[in-house]
Amino acid sequence: MDKIIEYIKYKYEPLVIIVYGSFADGSNNLESDFDALVISKNYKKVHDTSFVNGIQLDVYVYPERYFEDNYDFEEIKQIYGGNVILDNENKGLNLKKQIENYIENRPLKTKEEIMENISWCLKMLERVKRNDAEGAFRFHWLLVDSLEIFSDMFQKPYSGPKKALKWMKENHPEAYILYKRALIDFDIESLSDWILYMKSLV
Known part of the structure; x- marks a missing residue:
């Protein structure tokens, strides 16, 4: 995973990296891809599916400004339960808390x-x-x-x-x-x- 983080830091100069999925809960295997949400200062919104060290990425990159306005919680609900491994000014932690609040307080099905x-x-x-x-x-x-x-x-x-x-x-x-x-x-x-x-x- 270290090589992947190095790649993300080099390419996107991230403010936030939130890893979720199998690499977050330790259930990853040789076929697992690497799931993460990245917030970059200026980089455009992009879905990175590159291979790094033999592992395919499933990384969603967002510009910082994307989360300054209203956004769709459903779009990033997959970070629920994820690990914030890089944070700047608590932006990642705050985003994770917003998603936790959204998931845990959604109206229950009648x-x-x-x-x-x-x-x-x-x-x-x-x-x-x-x-x-x-x-x-x-x-x-x-x-x-x-x-x-x-x-x-x-x-x-x-x-x-x-x-x-x-x-x-x-x-x-x-x-x-x-x-x-x-x-x-x-x-x-x-x-x-x-x-x-x-x-x-x-």
Whole structure:
């Protein structure tokens, strides 16, 4: 990671570096990319996907002025739980606190909203059964969205698939087994088992 930080410092002259994802929580492996948010004094907004020392970057660079006005918290919510490893005038720490406040105080899904989402899952399941190209597309769509819907059912902030799957495995092992089976087997039976299990919880 040191080589990557050196590269970022040399290229962007950063005021702030916030590392998140696998390199922040120590779960990185040989296939992991390096996730970070960088605030630079004058550098333009850019997404750096270069390779450094054999590791692909997934680094979002923002000019300092970007955060002086109103900005979309959703755009940078991935820094939630990240590590501030370079900070200037507490800009990084303040930004992280703003995101923590946003994530932890978002309006919770109501029971009615959750029921609507479950109804959507059931409708999608029926459309998947067409067994055509559109049905296959909806199969993928349903698998992706149902993970976030499941998180909402337990008022768990959704922070991407990796964290959601880890949380599910540790706290809802039965759900994890069904969801994993639907992902791997990729057939109607396993998908139906997963969606009907979700329905049984509401």
